[in-house]
Amino acid sequence: MSAPTLTRTRRLPGWATSFGPQIVAGLIAGVLIGLLARSMPKADGGSANWLTGTVTTIGSSYVALLTVAVIPLVFTAIVSSIANLRQVANAARLAVQTLLWFAITAFIAVLIGIAVGLITQPGSNTSVNPDDAGVPKGSGSWWAFVTGLVPQNFLALGAKTTVTDAGAATTSLSFNVLQLLVIAIAVGIAALKVGKKAEPFLALNASLLAIVQKVLWWIIRLAPIGTAALIAKAVATYGWDAIGQLGVFTLAVYIGLAIVFFVVYPILVRVHGLSVKQFFSGVWPATQLGFVSRSSIGTLPLTERVTERNLGVPREYASFAVPLGATTKMDGCAAIYPAIAAIFVAQFYGVDLSLTDYLLIVVVSVIGSAATAGTTGATVMLTLTLSTLGLPLAGVGLLLAVEPIVDMGRTALNVTGQALVPTIVAKREGILDEELYNAPRNGDPFAEEDPDLPPSAEKVPATV
Template structure:
């Protein structure tokens, strides 16, 4: 079949286009023999998501342990770790500042008439305006407490990735500090696990077009295109801010810091970006992101195995940007003008909470709730976001994955790696 001979990203693009058409045609109530198409789409989509999530824990544990153990001495680990954390902090901060600038410029929550009546908000702004204070500290502290799990098995079972990554970092580091005969056995075991997980990843990704079709078709069938109308300005603001980060900030970083062609990079990771968009899960996309960055971009396994799993947990550019815009939008809807000091708190909290947000669909809503509480806004404002959250979740997840993959390339170049994103022989320059 000609479709199966196409490259994966073309298969996914075709699946996306068909999903939009089919979703609009069948709608939420369309059925065959009493079974709704939406239910069928949901079943197939969940199968695909479950298959991807099945890979996450063993892949992350094995890849980080092997990656850290391959670094060898602590000087290499410290240097690579410092570069990775520094890059992720920089890109997240830049994303938040872009979102803050856009939402202040467009002011999507400021509408004619009573915004509270239009959006169906019940809380009285005067009652909570005086409550602006530094709340939610316990929630922020809890993010850092989760970095050291009390039970590693429980952390794995509940996909508490910060704790799992911290344990894997320690395990890989001290693997190089034991006797060679023991270290070799451990290294071979986890290297074998990593190779097996990559093989399983290849198998699962053969079904990616089908999974993408089901997930997107269900979303379109349930919300339709009309879901964007009531919150068009908010939707446009988020899309514009994400677009600026995706098309300006990250390409500039790739060009200036990495010295590589941004266009060539986007081509290399396009299957991962499309999968991230359709699944709205950076964690579920991680196996494919690692494969694209290593095989298509030419980054070494040592760098890929360290930078990308860490990025899937702590580097959420799109999520941090979205959190900032969402909180500012809700404040505007209530007629509350946030001063510079309060906006600074929003920026800081967006940066911190984005670190602890799980890479799964709609997880950022939890982080937004923390920020709303921190600045004194009522949680009912979250209801404003539900109509368009799914589509925006898909977009911001693609931005998250782009930031991770760009980081792997930039850090690999800074480590002196060769052959990264080089043009194929005879190919025209990008």
């Protein structure tokens, strides 16, 4: 009788199963697919070819999956955080510190934006034709912010019906994260006031949060595919040719973004005694998704998770600070971009800005992002800035040609800042889990978790 034959199962190399290399591979594959799609002829009638349509559908579907998780994640996380903070004395201090650092980083970013705009003179170095200007889809106002705080329904949902030229009607749903925050905070506080009778509700809410986070983890694992599709769509469809007329403006925006991302943020991290390498390796999954998706709200679930699991910010605090940041903390869209764009519009129309005008740009950028909370894109913020300065709103349309291109960098910076501020505040307040912050990444998207513990039972510093 012959001895049984032992067969060895060949395992894939570590780089092939690690999340980081998978994301990089997705980016490279996306660029190649996008270039291929761009070289292919358009379909009949001038519509996108089948490859461009395919990557567009896959990319938008992935962002939609993440966006679906926003409502249950934000609601259950905030209710749970309020319940867990019932015996905490410094919760109000955390909120104040968060808003203060939102303002500090926005102040630094807008000063950099103004400096870059004055040095590069984007409005004087352009060949854009005013007749080619597009029409902005929305505008911002302080009154819209005030009225936007009032929830229209329990889940802050909105519906919009669009009728095509052929008479077909389509209805799409949207939601306002700021209103959702108001609702969740009110429900959480009410549950604490009710007392013992609310314990079953709080227990159910904690279970729902654990379930939502498990589903979210499944969605996040699809990030390499979503990344490849989104970057392929960007390469294939965005108006890269328009950079020729707005090249100096586009370059100026990215210089400003790069200074904040590679200089200001590392300095802030280092000044607080934290590793710059660990911060960027920890926030990287959210940063790259923000870049390709162009959506802070769509990236919100991932931003919150990296802030908790990679950067060591307690869940009770992160579940409040990150969603708030996703609506009001936008160094790219609400500070650097409107500063440079306002200078561009003023130079283009031959309007001299005074010192008072520059001070107004700073004020609007520091506190004005709240006026655009719950909306999408930086166009709304720019209209608010121009109207405050008395500049022609028609100037917004001049920049729409390169909007998708600059929006990628803006959103990446927004998302990174939304994770940075909670990390800084947690460190300053002595509640940052530095062991988790400094944990080796090993190519994984998040630090290792204990599989036997539900999310609500993970280690959290006692003095949140």
